[in-house]
Amino acid sequence: MIRRMSITFPITGMTVLLILSITFSFYYIQVKALQDIFWGKEITKAEDIYYIVESLIKRDSANLTALSKALTEHHGLNEGLGYYTSSGGNKVLLKETMDTLFPKLDVDIFQVFDQDYHAIYSVTKDGKVKIDFSMTDLQKVSDKNNNLIAAKTGKQWALIALVSVVNQDRRTGKLVIGKWIDDDYANKIAYETEVHVSFGTKDGVIASSIPVNSRGKISRKALQESIDDIKSIRMEDAENFKVSHYSPMELAGEIFSVIVEMNTKPSYVLLEKNKNHILKISFLILVISISLWVGIALYTLRPLKNLKKKAKQTVLDISGEDLKEDKGNEILSLIRCFDKMVETVVNHISERRDAEEALKKHKAELESQVEQRTTELKSANLKLISTIDELEERTKQTQLFNQFGDLIQACDSETETYGLLIKFCKKLFPHDSGYLSIFEKTGKVMRVVASWGRLQAVGEDFKPSSCWAIRRGHLHFVENPEVDPICPHVKGHSGSLYLCAPMIAQGEVLGMLHLQIHTEDEKPAEEEIKKLYFSKQIMVTSLLEHYAPPLTNLRLRETLKIQSIHDHLTGLYNRRYMIDTLEFEARRAKRHNTTLGIIMVDVDHFKRFNDTFGHEVGDIVLRELGSFLRNNIRQEDIACRYGGEEFILILPSTSLENSRMRAEALREKIEKKLMINHLKKIHTITVSLGVAVFPLHGETIEETLNAADSALYLAKTNGRNRVEVGNGNHREMQITSA
Numbered sequence: 192m193i194r195r196m197s198i199t200f201p202i203t204g205m206t207v208l209l210i211l212s213i214t215f216s217f218y219y220i221q222v223k224a225l226q227d228i229f230w231g232k233e234i235t236k237a238e239d240i241y242y243i244v245e246s247l248i249k250r251d252s253a254n255l256t257a258l259s260k261a262l263t264e265h266h267g268l269n270e271g272l273g274y275y276t277s278s279g280g281n282k283v284l285l286k287e288t289m290d291t292l293f294p295k296l297d298v299d300i301f302q303v304f305d306q307d308y309h310a311i312y313s314v315t316k317d318g319k320v321k322i323d324f325s326m327t328d329l330q331k332v333s334d335k336n337n338n339l340i341a342a343k344t345g346k347q348w349a350l351i352a353l354v355s356v357v358n359q360d361r362r363t364g365k366l367v368i369g370k371w372i373d374d375d376y377a378n379k380i381a382y383e384t385e386v387h388v389s390f391g392t393k394d395g396v397i398a399s400s401i402p403v404n405s406r407g408k409i410s411r412k413a414l415q416e417s418i419d420d421i422k423s424i425r426m427e428d429a430e431n432f433k434v435s436h437y438s439p440m441e442l443a444g445e446i447f448s449v450i451v452e453m454n455t456k457p458s459y460v461l462l463e464k465n466k467n468h469i470l471k472i473s474f475l476i477l478v479i480s481i482s483l484w485v486g487i488a489l490y491t492l493r494p495l496k497n498l499k500k501k502a503k504q505t506v507l508d509i510s511g512e513d514l515k516e517d518k519g520n521e522i523l524s525l526i527r528c529f530d531k532m533v534e535t536v537v538n539h540i541s542e543r544r545d546a547e548e549a550l551k552k553h554k555a556e557l558e559s560q561v562e563q564r565t566t567e568l569k570s571a572n573l574k575l576i577s578t579i580d581e582l583e584e585r586t587k588q589t590q591l592f593n594q595f596g597d598l599i600q601a602c603d604s605e606t607e608t609y610g611l612l613i614k615f616c617k618k619l620f621p622h623d624s625g626y627l628s629i630f631e632k633t634g635k636v637m638r639v640v641a642s643w644g645r646l647q648a649v650g651e652d653f654k655p656s657s658c659w660a661i662r663r664g665h666l667h668f669v670e671n672p673e674v675d676p677i678c679p680h681v682k683g684h685s686g687s688l689y690l691c692a693p694m695i696a697q698g699e700v701l702g703m704l705h706l707q708i709h710t711e712d713e714k715p716a717e718e719e720i721k722k723l724y725f726s727k728q729i730m731v732t733s734l735l736e737h738y739a740p741p742l743t744n745l746r747l748r749e750t751l752k753i754q755s756i757h758d759h760l761t762g763l764y765n766r767r768y769m770i771d772t773l774e775f776e777a778r779r780a781k782r783h784n785t786t787l788g789i790i791m792v793d794v795d796h797f798k799r800f801n802d803t804f805g806h807e808v809g810d811i812v813l814r815e816l817g818s819f820l821r822n823n824i825r826q827e828d829i830a831c832r833y834g835g836e837e838f839i840l841i842l843p844s845t846s847l848e849n850s851r852m853r854a855e856a857l858r859e860k861i862e863k864k865l866m867i868n869h870l871k872k873i874h875t876i877t878v879s880l881g882v883a884v885f886p887l888h889g890e891t892i893e894e895t896l897n898a899a900d901s902a903l904y905l906a907k908t909n910g911r912n913r914v915e916v917g918n919g920n921h922r923e924m925q926i927t928s929a
Contacts, residue, residue, distance in 0.1 A: 210480040214473050237425075237436040240384050240451050247380055248442060251370060252339055252350065258296065259352035259368050267292065272303065272356055272363040275311060285312055300349055300369035306362060341372070341445040348372040348390075348397050350442070373398050389450035393418055401452065409450060413437045417448045509535045588730060591618060592737050599741040605629075608745065609641040612738055616704075617643050619730050625706040630655065637661070637680070637703060646707060653680040658703055660691035666732070667691045668724055681705070688720065692731045696739045704735060758832040760810060761817025769831035769839055773892045776843050777885055787885040788842030788850030791899040792820070792857075795877045795911040797836040808869050812836075812876060819865050823857060837903075839896075847884045847916065854880040854914045862912065879906035883917035 262268060271285030285303065289312055293301045302313045339352050351369030355362050370376065372390055381388045381400035389399035389406075391414045399406055413424045417437040424437040436451045595615045602608045612627055624644025628637040631652075638652040657680040660667035668690040669675040678691055688708040694701045708723060715723070756768035764772070773789075780787045794800075794812065801809035813836065820830040820838060829841040840857075842850055858880055867874040881903030883889070888898035898917030906915040 206484050207481055210477060210484070214477045214480070237434075237438075237451055237453065240386055240388075240453075241436070241438045241440075241449060243384050244380055244388055244449055244451070245440060247383060248440075252442075255298070255350065255352040255368060255370065256339055258298070259354045259366065262292075262366055262368065263354050263356050265292070268303075268356060268366065269363070272311075276305075276363055282311060289314065296368065298368045299371045300351060300367065302367040303356075304365040304367065306364060308365070311364065341442050341447075342369075346397075348392075374400065384451075386454075387452040389452070391448045391450060392445075396450075397447075399450075408433075409435070410437070414448045414450070418446050421446075588619065588733070591615060592733055595734070596737045596741070599738060602741070602745060605742065605745055605749065606640075608738070608742060612734075613641040613643050615734065616706075619734065620644075620706060620727075622709050623706055623727075624709065625704065627702060627704055628653075629702040630700050644707070646705075655700060658691050658693075660693045661700055661703055664693060664695065666693070666728060668728070670720055670724070688723065690724070690727060690731065692735055694735050694739050694742075696743045701739055701742055704731060706731060758817070761813055761832050763817045763821060763838070764829060764831040766831065766833060769829075769833065769841070770892075772829055772831075772841060773896075776841060777892050779843070780885060783844075785844045786846055786887065787895075788840075788845035788847070788853075789883050789885065789895055789899045790840040790842065790850060790854045790857075791833065791881040791883075791896075791903045792838040792840065793879050793903055793907070794836040795879055795907075800874075800876070804869065804874075808867070808874075811869060812867055812874075815865065815867055816861070816876070816878075819861065820857070823860060839899075845884075847882070847887060850882050850884055851914060851916055854882050858912065858914055877912035879903055879911050880914045881906055881917065882914060888917045 265288075267288035268285075271282075271288045274284045275282060289301060289303065293314055299316050300313075301315075303311045305311055339350070342349055342351050349369045349371050351367055353365055353367045356364045356366050377388050377390060377398040377400040387400045389401060389409060390397050391409070393415050395411060395414070396406060396409055399409070401409070408428060410426050413426050413435075414437055416422075417424050417439050421439050423439075426435045426437070428434070432454060434453050436453075438449050438451070440447050440449045595611070598611055599608055602611065609627060609629075616625060616627075624642075624646040626639050626642035626646050626648050628639045630636075631638050635655070636652040637655055637658065639648045639650060642648050655661045658667070658678045659676055660678070667678065668688075669677060670688060681689065688710065690706050690708070692704045692706070694703060706727060708727060710719070710723070712719075756764055758765045773787075776787050779785075794816065797809065797812070800812065813832075816838070817830070817832065820840065824830055824840060825842075827843055831839045831841065833839045840853075842853065845853070858878060862875070862877050865876060867876065881899045881901065883895050883899035883902060885892060885895040889895040895917075902915040902917040905918075906913045909915065
């Protein structure tokens with residue numbers, strides 16, 4: 192048995208010490224908690240007794256107050272005081288009344304004063320104490336709302352109530368009743384609370400239920416401290432099993448200390464009894480814990496032996512060494528086995544580490560080769576991606592250029608191409624800004640017709656010589672503003688990169704595209720600038736190559752169109768355009784229920800004028816008249832040459848009367864203002880005008896023209912230089928006209 196226990200003996204000893212420590216700690220904590228419970232109950236009981244004492248005193252005070260107010264209405268007292276006053280000091284009637292009344296009252300003091308606080312009659316129950324309350328105390332009662340006060344006469348304190356006696360609305364005197372604060376009063380309260388109660392002031396104890404020979408144990412210092420600091424103080428007398436609580440209390444305007452003395456012996460006996468119970472429980476816990484540990488130690492000894500055998504067998508398996516067994520000390524045997532296992536494992540780890548080092552070296556070489564190959568593949572992949580991106584970008588640009596070419600071919604006017612070009616510039620150069628300028632032959636200036644981005648220059652114009660690109664005939668790129676020449680038309684240049692690309696077709700300048708290049712870096716590297724220039728140059732050149740030929744074709748088409756619908760001599764619309772326009776306006780007049788005015792104009796005596804001055808002067812007359820008509824009609828009106836010296840004016844949405852008035856106004860202006868200057872001679876002409884309105888003068892344009900021609904013929908017949916209105920069959924219809 193000793194050998195078996197030798198293994199676990201140190202651990203068992205330490206465990207027993209631990210159990211003892213825990214047990215004694217448990218005992219101490221439980222006893223301390225029990226003491227706190229008992230002392231807490233004691234303090235709670237003291238507070239309860241204090242409140243009971245306070246309520247008893249308040250009850251007596253309330254009784255005194257109520258009794259004093261009731262006595263003021265006593266008939267005998269009122270008559271006695273009235274007689275005393277009226278008789279000049281006769282007390283007989285007052286004395287009889289008070290001697291009869293006093294024994295019936297539950298008071299110790301009964302006094303009557305006149306208005307000047309001179310005592311008329313005084314009586315006490317014991318008759319031994321001389322009543323001599325100070326005038327200041329009595330006046331203090333009169334000044335207060337409450338008629339109750341604690342007053343002192345000699346060494347004796349009393350609780351008194353003072354009231355005025357009023358007879359027929361006239362004060363006849365004052366009445367004082369009271370109770371002594373003495374040992375009898377303290378015994379009365381102690382009887383009701385079942386503990387000793389004492390009252391004290393700063394001067395000492397004034398009343399107590401404690402026997403006189405035992406009052407020396409009341410602490411004068413604690414009494415004064417509880418009154419001065421207005422706090423409760425606990426004093427303990429362990430030898431006599433007594434505890435005193437000193438608590439301040441306000442009594443009728445004065446601060447007293449109420450001393451409550453309690454007997455703690457029953458509580459002490461109960462506490463000691465509970466301590467014994469706790470000690471027994473602690474000892475029982477100690478015995479049970481030690482027994483359990485011994486059982487656990489014996490129970491775990493067998494697995495420990497099995498572990499020793501398995502450890503010894505493991506050493507034999509991994510190292511081939513059979514260790515000797517240490518009898519009676521399983522832990523030492525286990526330690527030796529584990530040491531041997533650790534040694535063997537360390538040797539194996541060392542061998543494995545050498546093998547791992549060799550593997551790591553070989554792995555590092557392989558990783559280096561893989562990394563080199565990976566870098567090469569990444570570089571090739573990046574180049575491939577870059578090439579693919581460039582091809583995709585080129586493909587995208589090619590698609591945009593093809594789309595642009597298709598759309599530009601479908602444009603009806605040159606102005607429409609400006610907006611289309613700017614939209615594709617926004618797609619091709621989304622982060623850049625720029626504008627398109629077109630060369631105007633009439634003013635021989637470059638006019639900005641459209642822009643995008645931050646540049647807002649539409650409407651501005653500049654001379655072609657202000658652009659280096661137009662001067663040189665090819666693209667001009669500003670890489671460094673301090674070195675490269677800046678075009679004068681570039682206003683407020685901020686130092687950013689820009690290029691100007693001329694648009695030239697068949698040796699003729701059509702316009703110029705200006706592009707301001709915005710970069711992420713304020714000062715980009717030279718390689719980046721070259722790359723930017725190369726890509727922008729290709730896109731701008733391709734864009735203008737797709738734009739210039741269609742623009743030339745569009746201008747040629749516009750020129751041919753203008754020539755096909757205009758009279759070459761007068762510049763007015765020709766007869767074919769007139770017929771088309773009349774048909775169109777007639778349909779619109781029918782659709783909107785309006786009228787269409789037609790004025791036919793003929794030059795008076797044109798043949799004679801032509802024969803006299805020659806055909807050259809006749810052409811001048813026709814040309815000047817055409818220009819005059821074009822400048823003296825409304826913007827929506829249309830002037831056409833009908834043939835020879837005849838002209839037609841088309842007036843949309845114009846009534847018959849307005850058409851006639853306009854014809855008359857034109858006739859007067861031509862007669863007065865149209866001057867033909869030939870060979871320093873001024874010639875004047877007159878015209879005859881025929882007016883007709885569709886559909887008033889005809890259901891078709893042909894009928895209306897015939898009506899206007901008839902009116903013109905009538906004007907010629909009636910003397911020329913006049914206006915006549917057609918006499919066609921006027922149909923009655925409601926027509927909206929200007």
